[in-house]
Amino acid sequence: MMHDNVSRMKSARIGAFTAPLLISILIVFFMGLWGLRVSGITFSNLGEFSISNKSLRRELRDALHVFNSPQLKNSGYYSIQRMLAAKRISTILIKDGQKASAARFLSSLADEHDDYEAWYLFAAGAIYESMDSSPIARIFYERILKNLPDMTIDGQSIHRISLIKLLEGDSPPEKKAHWYGEFIRRFPEAEEVGPYHFLLAKEYEKLGLWPQAIEEYRQFLPFFGVSVPGYPDAHDYARKMVEFNDSPKDWTYPDLNDLVARIRKAIAARSASELRKYMSKAGFFAMSWYKEGGEESNSNVLFNFSNFMTRGPIYVAPALDPSFNESEAFLRTSGWTGLIPVWYLCFQKVNFPADPNVHGNWEWAGIYFGEKMQ
Numbered sequence: 001m002m003h004d005n006v007s008r009m010k011s012a013r014i015g016a017f018t019a020p021l022l023i024s025i026l027i028v029f030f031m032g033l034w035g036l037r038v039s040g041i042t043f044s045n046l047g048e049f050s051i052s053n054k055s056l057r058r059e060l061r062d063a064l065h066v067f068n069s070p071q072l073k074n075s076g077y078y079s080i081q082r083m084l085a086a087k088r089i090s091t092i093l094i095k096d097g098q099k100a101s102a103a104r105f106l107s108s109l110a111d112e113h114d115d116y117e118a119w120y121l122f123a124a125g126a127i128y129e130s131m132d133s134s135p136i137a138r139i140f141y142e143r144i145l146k147n148l149p150d151m152t153i154d155g156q157s158i159h160r161i162s163l164i165k166l167l168e169g170d171s172p173p174e175k176k177a178h179w180y181g182e183f184i185r186r187f188p189e190a191e192e193v194g195p196y197h198f199l200l201a202k203e204y205e206k207l208g209l210w211p212q213a214i215e216e217y218r219q220f221l222p223f224f225g226v227s228v229p230g231y232p233d234a235h236d237y238a239r240k241m242v243e244f245n246d247s248p249k250d251w252t253y254p255d256l257n258d259l260v261a262r263i264r265k266a267i268a269a270r271s272a273s274e275l276r277k278y279m280s281k282a283g284f285f286a287m288s289w290y291k292e293g294g295e296e297s298n299s300n301v302l303f304n305f306s307n308f309m310t311r312g313p314i315y316v317a318p319a320l321d322p323s324f325n326e327s328e329a330f331l332r333t334s335g336w337t338g339l340i341p342v343w344y345l346c347f348q349k350v351n352f353p354a355d356p357n358v359h360g361n362w363e364w365a366g367i368y369f370g371e372k373m374q
Contacts, residue, residue: 063088082109083116090123103127107140118148118158125165134169141166145182160187167199177203194223198234201241210354214245240283244352247281252350252361259347259362260320260331267314267333272305278364285346285366289373308336321372330372344368 063085072078086109093102103124110120125140141162150159163183167176180200184193201216217238228234253259259278266274314335321330321344331345348365350358 059088060092079115082114083119086120094127099127099131118144118151119153121148122158122162138166138169157187160190164192173203173206177207194220194226195228197223198228198231198238201238214241214354217241236283241352243282245354249355249358251278251280252358252363254361256329256347256362259364263345263364264316267316270309272309275305280363280365283365286369287366288369308338311335311337330368332372340369342369342371344372
């Protein structure tokens with residue numbers, strides 16, 4: 001059953017908070033240093049540098065001194081001083097157009113396993129992303145998550161950002177399901193959690209893990225007001241999946257003609273109770289053709305059909321509308337009491353692979369009021 005209490009109302013801005021952090025890293029790399037030439041660098045031994053700008057040569061010499069100073073290595077400040085020097089050296093390489101060298105340099109520093117190992121890998125990943133080399137960047141993000149403790153940069157968790165960056169890319173559903181679950185477990189108060197419940201459910205669908213998918217849709221339902229990128233009808237879809245799962249599913253029929261014949265008979269008998277029996281119990285809608293989306297859709301529509309059958313006979317078209325296709329069909333009816341006497345009954349194929357006994361059956365999904373749009 002759908003949760004009744006709304007736990008939070010948030011707008012999902014997946015990944016939006018990562019931009020300031022990535023920008024801040026790249027600003028450090030691109031800031032300041034200009035008119036510079038670098039050559040002859042190896043990552044085990046930085047060796048000789050040729051720099052055209054004399055005023056910058058001293059700065060580079062100071063940075064190299066940090067790497068080579070025995071006194072600093074024995075002090076409590078070596079790790080941070082080394083990291084700051086690495087920023088300066090990386091800036092020089094990037095200003096010289098050597099982004100790949102800067103990324104390799106930073107990743108090589110992670111091999112010494114100091115307090116800033118996660119930062120070196122993350123910064124290297126950020127540079128690779130700026131080079132449109134996301135697959136390489138993802139290798140670093142995964143390494144951070146698997147092997148290193150979390151740390152914060154500018155108040156942001158590196159693990160959190162790494163998970164978001166991994167989830168933005170193309171990866172097998174097994175991996176994405178693991179990462180979504182990991183994010184939800186570790187960062188339950190994050191604004192991405194609501195949409196991630198839905199997206200995790202979609203990954204479970206791909207894996208055929210339907211009980212897990214239904215549970216994630218159920219967890220998503222209380223997050224009213226959030227949007228899920230790429231899924232404008234996420235709430236309607238999740239609600240129907242949960243309601244369908246929890247229902248007896250006894251209103252579906254393998255044969256569309258059988259279902260239509262039963263409804264014809266109920267209308268001819270003016271039996272409101274029979275009509276209610278054939279309505280979908282999961283997401284039944286009643287709406288105008290002229291409304292976009294599901295703004296009038298309501299799974300709790302409880303028609304008292306007898307109130308609409310007081311003006312004489314209800315006419316039912318002898319055949320389905322010509323727009324009939326493999327997944328949807330319409331039946332025109334007229335003579336209903338009220339402002340709009342013409343109703344089109346909408347029949348849809350059930351899309352519910354979680355239950356092979358009903359998947360592919362037909363249901364009376366809803367009603368469109370008025371003449372059909374051409």
